[in-house]
Amino acid sequence: MGDSRETFGPKAFVTGFPIKHSRSPLIHGYWLKTLGLPGSYRAHEVAPEAFADFIHSLKDGSSGFTGGNVTIPHKELAFRLADKPDALSHELGAANTLWLEDGALHATNTDGRGFIANLDERHPGWDRHGTAVVFGAGGASRAIIQAVRDRGFNEIHVVNRTVERARELADRFGPRVQAHPAGALAEVMKGAGLFINTTSLGMDGEAAPQLDFSPLAADAVVTDIVYVPLKTPILTQAEEQGFPIVDGLGMLLHQAVPGFERWFGQRPIVDAALRALIIADMESH
Secondary structure (H helix, E strand, O other), rough: OOOHHHOOEEEEEEEEOOOOOOOOHHHHHHHHHOOOOOEEEOOOOOOOHHHHHHHHHHHHHOOEEEOEOOOOOOOHHHHHHHOOOOOHHHHHHOOOEEEEEOEEEEEEHHHHHHHHHHHHHHHOOOOOOOEEEOOOOHHHHHHHHHHHHHHHHOOEEEOOOOOHHHHHHHHHHHOEEHHHHHHHHHHHHHOEEOOOOEEOOOOOOOOOOOOOOOOOOOOOEEOOOOOOOOOHHHHHHHOOOOOOOEEEHHHHHHHHHHHHHHHHOOOOOOOOHHHHHHHHHOOOO
């Protein structure tokens, strides 16, 4: 028999295609249990061709959900179908968090806030320098660039194998963002205080290129949005070269906080026990 608390209270979801490997139910389930709140949060797989109908059922109440999270490949369509997307999701053109309020479907994107909160927690003072290097120009880099820019960085250098994709991001996020080809990496790293890998290089044990981090500021922080493995090859290289590193797991944990607060009415805390729970789950698969 299921937990009786799930019968009552708000019901939230995470949807994507596929979605079975999502750790979001583990995160939100932990908070519901530790805070003693009624409600539920479950993975709900929706194919791309069925997503518009799913959003319609959310809006008219027939789905039974109060709101939820959206992941690949639905983030762009979730933004377009929301009644009231906020300024963050407008600039990104994508939403990952939805909620019903006063009869309207609201949307935001919490990825950037999760990224910033992770750095604030794991390495306070990471933002003392005004220059950042973003390695990669894929979809994941959008929220990162937006968040770092909004934190007050004066220069954000986006380096990508295909420079046209980096230029698209520079056009989207304004004059503080500059686009560079891969060959310019060493040059733009000079004196930078933050290096962010937004590529999938090194994910799941795959090889990553050898990088020389010595041009960075002596106290620069190196971080990776990949969290499987927890210490990626890029982070390992940076650490071996004497730089402080921040893994990407905290971004996953912290981006979940605003949605939980919207749906269940209490702001949860990312604590050591939650981090340990997710790491144990990662190690078991």
